[in-house]
Amino acid sequence: MSLKVTDLACARGGLPLLEGVSFALVPGQALVLRGPNGCGKTTALRTIAGLxxxxxGQIDSPPDTIAxxxxxxxxxxxxxVTENLTFWAAIYGTNGIDHALDRMNLRQLADRAAQNLSAGQKRRLGLARLMVTGRPVWVLDEPTVSLDAASVALFADVVRAHLAAGGMALMATHIELGLPEARVLDLGPYKARLPDPSSGFDEAFL
Amino acid sequence: MIALLIRDMRLAFRAGGGFGLGLAFFLILAVLVPLGVGPDRTTLALIAPGILWVGALLACLLSLDRIFALDYEDGSLDLLATAPVPLEGVVSIKALAHWLTTGVPLVLVSPVLGLLLSLPVPAYGWLLLSLMLGTPALSVIGTFGAALTVGLKRGGLLLSLLVLPLYIPTLVFGAEVVSRGAQGLAVGTPLALLAGITAGAVALLPFASAYVIRINLR
Structure with missing residues (x-):
């Protein structure tokens, strides 16, 4: 089982952003996508997630493996917090949210409504959701935004445990994740060349 | 799937969930119409079937934009679209949740409001039956409208404009059942057409809604 992306090109709002992106992930590996704002990190992840x-290009992964x-x-x-997590566990057909609550340090907040959580606590709950999906490939967009240093370390531990259990992680970020072992792919060089304006769509009507 | 239904029902009943909005609107309409039209029982009895059906329809319309907009804003819709549940199923469950929290309460209070509008006695059964048959179509068609406008900020007006024409057949046949019932005439034809519209909408529209959502999420 692996995630293999070959010669991927993707667009946002009809505008081509990336082309020629290729990489492969095998179990136990993490890949971090980097690049300046607007270079297409989110678009690439949404494309790989199937949205x-x-x-x-081609995205080869076994069906129903991506969270x-x-x-x-x-x-x-x-x-x-419990109701939110239980819902996602039911949707993914897994049971037992206790592990996720413990690992993301949410035990004390279990009965609190999500609206009363801080931004960082919400983010931790969002990441705990990944743990209850039971899926091997995690596709994460800026996972550590609004997390404090301790929570970033907590998150890095969770990702490491996931990789050690044969999982994979694909993450986009421009800040440090605390995962020095992860490979880094800079998306900057894959920027799509803008189409030649002279060969535009309008030509056909002139 | 059941988990999604439970979640949506729970959200509707919690603070700010929108449960009771349609019901309150329906109640206000039925209280205000006799005050506006006057207490003449024959006039009221004549217009009661139409008023009740228009009221139920508008009450349904009020809560439509919540079906997908909230899930879109907080990112749940993206996550549901990547979850191992078919989007057609998600859409159907959302329509069902909307019907259970909006349509069913409207059906249940309609006889009481019929009393306020001096609805003739033989029509009560038909009122309940026609609303029971017709409101699922309102929810399913409305879900389709909500799917069409899902990515738009303040899409409520556009949603109403899109959905109202689609509601007209349901309204016409639904109100026809009640007014024929009130006069003691045969109601078979409009009732069958009403049921047919609902069956068709329930069977086909979830596929259209799911397709539209996939496009809107791009």
């Missing part, structure tokens, strides 16, 4: 079609976590944590403000 939008690729313009070109995606975007910028938003997908939490319901009026549900408690």
């Amino acid at each position: 939008q079609p690729a313009m070109a 995606y976590a975007g910028h938003a944590d997908g939490l319901k403000a009026t549900l408690s």
Whole structure:
């Protein structure tokens, strides 16, 4: 089982952002995507997660292996921490949220409504959701935003444990994740060349 | 799937969930119409079926934009789209949750409001039956409208404009059932058409809604 991306090109809002991105992940590996703001990190991750079609190239992964976590944590403000996690566990057909609560240090907050959590605590809950999905490939977009240093270390430990258990992680970030062993792929050189304006769509009508 | 239904129901009943919004609107309408039209029982009895059906329809419309907009804003919709549940199922469950929290309460209070509007006695059964048959169509069609406008900020107006024309057949046949029932006429034809619209909408629209959501999430 592996995640293999070949010659991927993707676009956002009809504008090509990236082309020719290729990499492969095997169990136990983590890959960090880097690059300046707007270079297409999020778009690449959304494409790999299956939320939008690729313009070109191939994404090979066994079906139902990817767990995606975007910028938003997908939490319901009026549900408690336990209720939020239990819901996602039920959706992914796994049981037991205790492990995730313990690992992300959410035990004391278990009965608190998500609307009363701080930004960092919400983020921890969002990451705990990944642990209850039971899926091997984690696709994470800026996972450590608004986390404090202790929580970043906690997150790095969780990712390490996931990798050690044969999982994979694909992360986009521009800040330090505390995972020196992860490979880094800079997306800067894969920027899509802008289409030649002279060969535009309008030509066909002129 | 059941977990999603439970979550949506729970969210609707918690603070700010929007449960009761449609119900309150329906109640206000039924209280205000007799005050506006006057207490003449024959006039009220004549317009009661139409008022009740229009009220139920508008009450349904009020809460439509919440079906997907909230899940879109907090990122849940992205996560649901990547989860191991078919999006068609998610859409159907969301429509069902909307019906259970909006449609069913409207059906249940409608006889009481019929009393306020001097609805003739033989029509009560038909009122309940026609709303029971018709409101699922309102929820399913509304879910389709909500799916179409999901990425738009303040898409409420556009949603109403898109959905209202689609609601017209349900309204026409639903109100026809009640007014024919009130006059003691045969109601078979409008009732069958009403049930047909609901069955068709429930069977086909979730596929359209799921497809539209996939496009809107890109």
